[in-house]
Amino acid sequence: MKQVAIVAMLIFAAATVATLLIQSSRERAARFEQARSQHEELTRRLARLEQMLAAMRADRRDATHTTVSEGLPSGSASTRERSTQDATAAAGADARKIAEHSERIQAGNAAVDHAIQAGRWGPAEIAAFGSATSGLSGEERADIMVRLSAAINADQVQLDMRPRPQ
């Protein structure tokens, strides 16, 4: 009798364990299914967002090539977007101008440095300086040229207006 009771208890325990394992497996399967459905939903939402983004990009391209419409409300999204683009373009143009200006000043100083090193200032150097500093103000050019004058006055540079042999 005792042995029968032990066997029965073992069978009951095994059945319990088996039931728990099955339940656990079902729960995992359910959670996996739920995660899969959430993933699919997120994928769908992402696809919709990408479509909206593509549509907005297309609108922006259209706005770039469209002149301002007189009938457009002043605060419209399209106008604001265009204003932003204009401001960005203007900032880019300003940055380019500043860079070019800086390059001209550097080129003018380089021409003077070259003349000081060579100890000579002649027609070729004058032409190079004029070309390099075109667009600079007279004050900016003078600020560069005074360095040459100072070098001349220190007997470091000679004016040589004879054309250089080819």
Added chain:
Amino acid sequence: MNRYRLGLCALGFAGALLASTAALAGFRIAQQVVISDAGRLANGVLSYVSNTPDTTQYIGCYSLSGLGICSAKDKTGLLRSCATSDPELLAVIRSLNGDSYLIFWWDTNGRCSNIEVDNASYSPPKS
């Protein structure tokens, strides 16, 4: 400016007394290129310098897009120069002609501190 005018006249008369070679028709001054490092100045009569037989000395200014440069070289080969963007000095440079008397001063940085031009009958004409 008056001081410079007086200096200009004094230099002109000194040039006339010391360096004049001829006074054929009316009073003329004949000022070759004179450079004074002590006074940081250079002066001369453009026409007279141009007419001298030596090929070393010269004096003059030019302006280019708001930049003015004056330079002078005396007969010993001493060369001095200055640059400016001062509108008043640029106007003076633009008043130069081939017979002008020119005097310019420079500072230690090579910048023109003053420029004066005298266009008068007593400058010899450029030949």
